[in-house]
Amino acid sequence: MCPAKISESAVRRLSLYLRVLDAFELAGKTTVSSGDLAERGGVTPAQVRKDLSHFGSFGKRGLGYPVSELRERVTEILGLGRRWRVGLVGAGKLGAALFFYDGFRGQGFDVAAIFDNDPDKIGQRWGRLVVEDIESMDRVMRTSQVEMGIIVTPAVSAQQVADRLIASGVEAILNFAPTRLQVPPGITLRNVNLEIELESLAFALTHENGA
Amino acid sequence: MCPAKISESAVRRLSLYLRVLDAFELAGKTTVSSGDLAERGGVTPAQVRKDLSHFGSFGKRGLGYPVSELRERVTEILGLGRRWRVGLVGAGKLGAALFFYDGFRGQGFDVAAIFDNDPDKIGQRWGRLVVEDIESMDRVMRTSQVEMGIIVTPAVSAQQVADRLIASGVEAILNFAPTRLQVPPGITLRNVNLEIELESLAFALTHENGA
DNA sequence: TCGTGTGAACGAATTCACAGCG
DNA sequence: CGCTGTGAATTCGTTCACACGA
Numbered sequence: 001m002c003p004a005k006i007s008e009s010a011v012r013r014l015s016l017y018l019r020v021l022d023a024f025e026l027a028g029k030t031t032v033s034s035g036d037l038a039e040r041g042g043v044t045p046a047q048v049r050k051d052l053s054h055f056g057s058f059g060k061r062g063l064g065y066p067v068s069e070l071r072e073r074v075t076e077i078l079g080l081g082r083r084w085r086v087g088l089v090g091a092g093k094l095g096a097a098l099f100f101y102d103g104f105r106g107q108g109f110d111v112a113a114i115f116d117n118d119p120d121k122i123g124q125r126w127g128r129l130v131v132e133d134i135e136s137m138d139r140v141m142r143t144s145q146v147e148m149g150i151i152v153t154p155a156v157s158a159q160q161v162a163d164r165l166i167a168s169g170v171e172a173i174l175n176f177a178p179t180r181l182q183v184p185p186g187i188t189l190r191n192v193n194l195e196i197e198l199e200s201l202a203f204a205l206t207h208e209n210g211a
Numbered sequence: 212m213c214p215a216k217i218s219e220s221a222v223r224r225l226s227l228y229l230r231v232l233d234a235f236e237l238a239g240k241t242t243v244s245s246g247d248l249a250e251r252g253g254v255t256p257a258q259v260r261k262d263l264s265h266f267g268s269f270g271k272r273g274l275g276y277p278v279s280e281l282r283e284r285v286t287e288i289l290g291l292g293r294r295w296r297v298g299l300v301g302a303g304k305l306g307a308a309l310f311f312y313d314g315f316r317g318q319g320f321d322v323a324a325i326f327d328n329d330p331d332k333i334g335q336r337w338g339r340l341v342v343e344d345i346e347s348m349d350r351v352m353r354t355s356q357v358e359m360g361i362i363v364t365p366a367v368s369a370q371q372v373a374d375r376l377i378a379s380g381v382e383a384i385l386n387f388a389p390t391r392l393q394v395p396p397g398i399t400l401r402n403v404n405l406e407i408e409l410e411s412l413a414f415a416l417t418h419e420n421g422a
Numbered sequence: 423t424c425g426t427g428t429g430a431a432c433g434a435a436t437t438c439a440c441a442g443c444g
Numbered sequence: 445c446g447c448t449g450t451g452a453a454t455t456c457g458t459t460c461a462c463a464c465g466a
């Protein structure tokens with residue numbers, strides 16, 4: 001009922017449901033059925049029920065799920081009942097875009113440190129933070145109690161940055177650099193790779209038969 | 212051998228192999244085994260062979276695959292034997308980061324138009340382009356022969372933008388807005404959602420047992 | 423009756439294991 | 445031999461279908 005082995009995609013769907021629940025709660029609905037959630041989330045009702053059932057029985061038969069309570073439970077399950085401290089490595093354009101992106105702090109994630117190795121960037125003030133030298137990562141990460149790292153450096157530096165992050169105690173990394181990173185077991189890594197996304201679109205357009 | 216139904220993840224692995232092949236070719240290697248590719252790509256040798264076998268027999272038994280030839284074939288398969296024209300919708304920070312990102316044009320993708328609905332942004336010169344009014348999307352997209360759209364607008368505008376892109380003849384969309392987009396069949400959609408990635412990291416950190 | 427929760431059926435994707443060719 | 449190419453076996457995720465409780 002609680003934790004066996006939840007698939008990566010199931011977890012991502014929970015994020016989705018959470019957003020749908022937010023919308024329903026805002027709209028004043030007090031209960032939703034798996035069908036309601038499914039429709040707004042673009043999945044099947046059975047999928048919704050199965051996903052939720054991994055963590056317990058939150059619904060009432062014949063009625064559906066209590067919106068507010070389910071929202072709380074899913075928030076808890078995803079580990080969003082608290083705030084997370086994030087370190088951003090790479091003070092380039094993409095780093096800036098992420099840093100100044102609002103729906104970030106709104107969701108419980110605080111950027112607590114920014115790093116770069118470019119002397120021109122180090123010392124710059126970004127909002128309430130100052131861009132730190134990558135060399136002082138270990139010290140800064142520990143004093144700021146950073147738990148997650150986001151890599152927005154060029155590909156060549158990414159592995160080195162990942163190694164440093166891990167050495168500083170970070171156990172979860174989101175990598176935007178177009179490189180396959182090697183991380184030891186126990187470290188969670190997610191990749192966002194623009195090139196791969198575009199190439200998969202190119203493949204789809206090239207191999208579509210009809211239309 | 213050629214086209215049945217290739218899974219999305221298999222296509223993404225092809226992108227990966229392509230990058231590994233680039234590295235091998237640069238290093239002067241002339242043949243690689245599935246084991247070589249697997250090691251550098253973080254997958255199993257059997258997976259590599261299976262993925263490639265969907266498109267033909269490129270290897271020699273007892274020897275491996277000819278690097279240069281395989282690289283050409285995979286490039287062709289992914290639809291990267293030509294350049295693609297991309298339209299960027301949203302001239303904010305993230306849009307700018309993507310626009311000025313190099314490894315974009317390097318991979319065969321050219322941003323051919325940028326749109327926004329903010330009067331302050333419309334008319335701005337970005338490199339060789341001028342930010343266009345979203346209202347003129349249909350005309351601009353057609354004269355620029357744009358084939359793919361990238362959405363980097365706030366969530367509230369994203370669906371409307373997607374509809375317009377599709378009306379302008381675009382059949383492939385990469386969506387960075389944190390919203391579930393509805394698109395008709397025949398339109399390829401990929402989502403990149405920062406919030407979902409972070410939440411999946413939060414889940415992983417919350418539910419890790421060992422350490 | 424309605425919608426959940428869930429075992430069972432199904433299907434997709436990965437891995438295994440080996441025949442076959444250089 | 446060594447390594448590919450591929451059916452067979454397996455694992456994993458999704459969907460079905462129905463018993464059960466509100």
